[in-house]
Amino acid sequence: MLDSGSGHARSGAALLQTIGLTKRYGSFLANDAIDIAIRPQEIHALLGENGAGKSTLVKTIYGLIQPSEGDMLWQGEKMVLAGPHDARARGIGMVFQHFSLFDNLTVAENVALGLDGKESFKAMSARLEQVSQQYGLPLDPKREVWQLSVGERQRIEIVRVLMQNPKFLILDEPTAVLTPQEADQLFVVLERLKSEGRAILYISHKLDEVKRLCDTATILRGGKKISTCLPREETAASLARMMVGTEIKQVKAAAHRQTTVPRLVVNDLSLAPDEPHGVHLKNISLELKGGEILGIAGVAGNGQDEFFAALSGERLAKDPGTIVIDGHAAGHLSITARRKLGAAFVPEERLGHGTAPRMRLSENALLTGHAASGMVHNGFINTAATLATVDRATESFDVRKAKRDPEAASLSGGNLQKFIVGREILRNPIVLVVSQPTWGVDAGAAAVIRQALLDLAAAGAAILVTSQDLDELAEIADRIAVMFHGHLSEPLMTADADRETLGLLMGGSALTPKDVPDAVGA
Amino acid sequence: MQLVLEKRAERSTVIALVSPVIAIGLTIVTMSILFVIIGKNPIAALNVYFITPLTDAYSLQELAVKAAPLVMIAIGLSLCYLANVWNIGAEGQFLVGAVAGSWLAVKTHGTDAGAWVLPAMMLLGAMAGALYALIPAFCKVRFGASEILVSLMLVYVADLLLDYLVRGPWRDPAGFNFPTTAEFDPVATVPLLFEGGRLHLGAAIALVIVIGAAVLLGRTIKGFEIRVVGAAPRAARFGGFSSNQLVLLTFAISGALAGLAGIIEVAGPVGHLQPGISPGYGFTAIIVAFLGRLNPVGILIAGLFLALTFIGGEQAQIAMKIPLDITKVFQGILLFYVLACDSLILYRIKLIMPQRKVADGAT
Numbered sequence: 001m002l003d004s005g006s007g008h009a010r011s012g013a014a015l016l017q018t019i020g021l022t023k024r025y026g027s028f029l030a031n032d033a034i035d036i037a038i039r040p041q042e043i044h045a046l047l048g049e050n051g052a053g054k055s056t057l058v059k060t061i062y063g064l065i066q067p068s069e070g071d072m073l074w075q076g077e078k079m080v081l082a083g084p085h086d087a088r089a090r091g092i093g094m095v096f097q098h099f100s101l102f103d104n105l106t107v108a109e110n111v112a113l114g115l116d117g118k119e120s121f122k123a124m125s126a127r128l129e130q131v132s133q134q135y136g137l138p139l140d141p142k143r144e145v146w147q148l149s150v151g152e153r154q155r156i157e158i159v160r161v162l163m164q165n166p167k168f169l170i171l172d173e174p175t176a177v178l179t180p181q182e183a184d185q186l187f188v189v190l191e192r193l194k195s196e197g198r199a200i201l202y203i204s205h206k207l208d209e210v211k212r213l214c215d216t217a218t219i220l221r222g223g224k225k226i227s228t229c230l231p232r233e234e235t236a237a238s239l240a241r242m243m244v245g246t247e248i249k250q251v252k253a254a255a256h257r258q259t260t261v262p263r264l265v266v267n268d269l270s271l272a273p274d275e276p277h278g279v280h281l282k283n284i285s286l287e288l289k290g291g292e293i294l295g296i297a298g299v300a301g302n303g304q305d306e307f308f309a310a311l312s313g314e315r316l317a318k319d320p321g322t323i324v325i326d327g328h329a330a331g332h333l334s335i336t337a338r339r340k341l342g343a344a345f346v347p348e349e350r351l352g353h354g355t356a357p358r359m360r361l362s363e364n365a366l367l368t369g370h371a372a373s374g375m376v377h378n379g380f381i382n383t384a385a386t387l388a389t390v391d392r393a394t395e396s397f398d399v400r401k402a403k404r405d406p407e408a409a410s411l412s413g414g415n416l417q418k419f420i421v422g423r424e425i426l427r428n429p430i431v432l433v434v435s436q437p438t439w440g441v442d443a444g445a446a447a448v449i450r451q452a453l454l455d456l457a458a459a460g461a462a463i464l465v466t467s468q469d470l471d472e473l474a475e476i477a478d479r480i481a482v483m484f485h486g487h488l489s490e491p492l493m494t495a496d497a498d499r500e501t502l503g504l505l506m507g508g509s510a511l512t513p514k515d516v517p518d519a520v521g522a
Numbered sequence: 523m524q525l526v527l528e529k530r531a532e533r534s535t536v537i538a539l540v541s542p543v544i545a546i547g548l549t550i551v552t553m554s555i556l557f558v559i560i561g562k563n564p565i566a567a568l569n570v571y572f573i574t575p576l577t578d579a580y581s582l583q584e585l586a587v588k589a590a591p592l593v594m595i596a597i598g599l600s601l602c603y604l605a606n607v608w609n610i611g612a613e614g615q616f617l618v619g620a621v622a623g624s625w626l627a628v629k630t631h632g633t634d635a636g637a638w639v640l641p642a643m644m645l646l647g648a649m650a651g652a653l654y655a656l657i658p659a660f661c662k663v664r665f666g667a668s669e670i671l672v673s674l675m676l677v678y679v680a681d682l683l684l685d686y687l688v689r690g691p692w693r694d695p696a697g698f699n700f701p702t703t704a705e706f707d708p709v710a711t712v713p714l715l716f717e718g719g720r721l722h723l724g725a726a727i728a729l730v731i732v733i734g735a736a737v738l739l740g741r742t743i744k745g746f747e748i749r750v751v752g753a754a755p756r757a758a759r760f761g762g763f764s765s766n767q768l769v770l771l772t773f774a775i776s777g778a779l780a781g782l783a784g785i786i787e788v789a790g791p792v793g794h795l796q797p798g799i800s801p802g803y804g805f806t807a808i809i810v811a812f813l814g815r816l817n818p819v820g821i822l823i824a825g826l827f828l829a830l831t832f833i834g835g836e837q838a839q840i841a842m843k844i845p846l847d848i849t850k851v852f853q854g855i856l857l858f859y860v861l862a863c864d865s866l867i868l869y870r871i872k873l874i875m876p877q878r879k880v881a882d883g884a885t
Contacts, residue, residue, distance in 0.1 A: 312760070335762045352754055353756045356750050358533060364757075367758075367760070379742050380742055380743070381742060407532050409532075
């Protein structure tokens with residue numbers, strides 16, 4: 001099972017092979033002597049946690065990064081890439097996780113910008129339509145990108161790569177932004193590409209997907225290759241063990257949680273966007289009691305950011321009564337005033353929103369703590385109190401850092417997130433609004449954070465969690481609602497919220513008639 | 523071979539301290555080349571610029587006198603720049619402060635006004651500077667106008683206003699038609715710190731302002747607010763800090779300090795209002811602020827250094843016939859190097875040998 005080179009599923013010459021591929025940044029080894037072989041007609045999974053070295057490896061293969069040592073063989077011959085154009089010329093294509101599309105340009109214009117060829121715009125548009133039809137990825141070349149759903153935007157990226165007729169395709173976490181149904185459609189396309197003889201390198205950390213789709217899997221951890229295996233012969237648990245290196249601690253909810261009075265109430269909140277292409281929040285209502293965790297699912301960009309800003313007070317509502325925190329009308333209150341009412345907030349973006357990256361942790365403790373934590377006396381900062389908060393968060397949440405009070409940007413994603421969540425929880429909030437609590441966080445830190453949320457709810461706080469990770473919501477939420485085009489669905493009890501139902505809600509197709517949005521997107 | 527800037531995990535505190543020194547070193551090298559080009563002995567020129575002024579008591583006092591307005595203005599500007607707000611018009615605020623304070627001196631001239639005149643003049647100067655600086659701040663907050671352009675343009679308005687007043691309504695009747703007000707009365711003049719010296723109360727005020735700014739930035743929540751709004755605006759909003767309010771506040775403070783420096787300059791070393799009261803203090807203070815790393819103590823040191831270039835420039839003109847404009851060239855080159863060296867705080871320079879050769883050597 002744990003071989004390193006011999007006994008692959010398929011025999012035959014590799015399309016692409018790396019031998020001892022190493023990438024060094026200073027003394028840090030991002031990739032340490034990686035051997036990997038990908039054959040034609042193979043979907044090869046690249047598995048690993050954040051920071052395992054997956055991105056570095058594929059960027060090297062795509063010519064974006066020069067390796068420090070080691071070789072790449074392309075169809076048996078040594079390959080040195082001067083840049084991505086070199087890779088594309090050989091037939092290597094890549095679909096990035098973060099789209100590089102211009103919102104105000106049409107589909108065809110965006111594709112034209114990414115192509116190296118010299119064909120006319122008209123011929124290119126025709127070919128775009130033909131390729132998209134051929135692979136069941138329907139696209140209207142004349143539509144502007146801002147009108148499209150995330151799934152459609154991804155189709156542009158895929159079609160753009162397919163138009164170069166690649167032999168080898170790299171996909172970086174393609175399902176991260178898709179509904180379960182959209183993901184299924186994508187898998188059909190990938191199977192088809194495979195049957196045409198193309199090879200696919202598929203980056204993911206979703207084990208079920210990998211087991212379903214991939215023929216071979218290579219697991220990276222800490223920059224090293226741990227193993228190459230056949231995912232269909234493994235269990236999700238054995239794959240996870242190879243990825244993480246240890247068993248993941250299961251989070252435990254308190255046996256019986258008392259729900260108390262309503263702590264957070266939203267009454268018919270509507271809010272126009274403050275920037276072009278923002279999402280209009282429409283008639284959102286919810287009631288959240290103490291001791292309860294409400295999950296908000298949905299594909300990114302359906303109003304979650306706008307809803308967070310409205311709840312936190314970064315944007316104010318016109319009518320004070322639309323947001324009620326612990327019995328106080330708060331729609332008109334600033335974020336500081338809401339914190340004084342006992343609310344706490346954890347935004348999605350850790351660096352630049354949740355923290356000031358180039359400031360020390362103690363200063364970042366002050367950032368949200370100045371409102372109500374005895375950190376400020378008569379306008380003067382109590383440095384001892386801010387440092388004490390850092391120490392307490394470090395201890396309670398196992399924040400690993402090089403020194404007592406480093407800059408926020410120097411922490412790893414998981415440790416910074418633990419600090420941010422810890423900073424807010426240590427204030428003993430009665431309402432916690434948290435967005436993507438474990439996004440891009442390693443499995444160990446994710447378990448710590450989820451457990452902390454469960455414990456806080458057990459202590460009587462009301463918690464609103466926005467997440468794109470349905471498994472996470474299933475694990476910690478009591479009820480789950482879905483956000484789509486600025487509408488919020490009725491919450492379902494978590495037990496009733498199977499993937500199918502949530503997926504339909506996330507795609508907007510299971511809304512009651514009164515909720516049907518005014519035809520934007522698909 | 524290739525030079526690469528590699529991002530550091532943390533900002534380097536060592537480089538933050540060393541970078542202004544590197545910048546000064548590079549400036550001196552560049553200036554030496556320039557001196558050679560215009561046919562002057564670089565060693566002698568640098569000696570006149572930087573060493574001679576430090577060798578007698580009079581020059582040393584003069585150094586503090588010139589540094590005082592630079593430091594005062596630069597402290598105010600540093601608050602703006604830390605908050606990512608760009609006040610480029612300190613020169614105008616300096617002049618308006620000088621004009622407003624002088625108004626009282628002109629009005630009370632020859633009367634029996636008491637010791638309240640000078641404090642009142644300073645207050646007027648600071649208030650006028652603050653109000654004048656609030657014009658670009660308000661335009662930015664209310665209309666989204668670029669504060670850089672508006673504040674810069676207002677420099678010329680202030681300059682011409684001063685010119686008009688000293689040539690017109692405020693001209694000294696006994697002044698042989700020179701464009702100047704009458705010499706201020708003793709109660710309207712900044713007192714000297716030592717009898718017979720040059721050093722005046724303004725230098726002491728500048729020191730107090732340095733200490734005040736250090737406390738504000740290092741110890742108070744307002745100072746933290748200024749720093750966080752500049753460093754991470756979105757995080758600042760999440761923290762509950764309003765950037766618009768800070769635009770107004772930092773502009774008002776920097777305008778007040780520039781205005782105060784203006785009236786102290788007029789009521790001190792100059793003694794009357796006339797055109798050309800500033801050799802560009804408001805602009806040079808921008809260099810002082812950055813050379814001092816936007817840090818109050820750093821600004822104090824940088825202010826003394828740039829004051830040295832003013833005095834050295836004058837002496838070089840007298841002793842070696844080096845044009846006075848060389849001083850401005852010098853200051854410009856210095857700002858260029860200071861900003862360039864700043865990137866070393868966040869990045870380190872790495873020399874990279876060609877990849878292919880290494881790979882070939884290995885196989």
